[in-house]
Amino acid sequence: xxxxxxxxxxxxxxxxxxxxxxxxxxxxxxxxxxxxxxxxxxxxxxxxxxxxxxxxxxxxxxxxxxxxxxxxxxxxxx
Numbered sequence: 001x002x003x004x005x006x007x008x009x010x011x012x013x014x015x016x017x018x019x020x021x022x023x024x025x026x027x028x029x030x031x032x033x034x035x036x037x038x039x040x041x042x043x044x045x046x047x048x049x050x051x052x053x054x055x056x057x058x059x060x061x062x063x064x065x066x067x068x069x070x071x072x073x074x075x076x077x078x
Contacts, residue, residue, distance in 0.1 A: 001064065001065065001066070001067050002062060002063065002064055002065075003045060003062065003063075003065055003067070003068075004045045004060050004061075004062050005037070005040060005043050005045055005060070005061060005062075005063060005065045006027075006028075006037055006043055006045075006047065006049060006050070006058055006059070006060060006061075007037075007058070007059050007060070007061040008028070008034075008035050008036060008037060008057055008058050009057045009058075009059070010034050010036075010057075011057075012055045012056065012057035013034045013035050013055065013057040014054075014055055014057075015030065015033040015034055015035065016054065017030055017035070018052040018053060018054065019035050019049040019052050019053050019057075019058060020035060021052070022048050022049045022051075022052035023043075023048060023049045024048060025042045025043065025044055025073045025076075025077075026039070026042055026073065026076050026077060027039050027040075027042035027043040027044075028049060035057070035058075039072075040065040040066040041065075041066040041067065041068060041069040041072055042068075042069070042072065042073050042076065043065070043068065044068050044073075045060075045068065047060060
């Protein structure tokens with residue numbers, strides 16, 4: 001499905017982890033010292049992570065992605 005989802009520019013990412021803390025769904029994780037979107041279906045597309053990033057490494061893109069799965073997020077957070 002085509003939808004709005006975040007994109008993380010790894011060249012701009014400093015690995016501070018603030019976006020990981022800001023993502024209430026658990027869609028972002030630190031991998032090899034950089035923030036990565038690890039689950040498309042956990043990203044709700046609301047962008048709580050965007051203002052948390054001090055280097056503006058996060059933006060929205062529209063691309064093919066799995067639909068947001070609220071039940072999977074709830075199970076992951078439980």
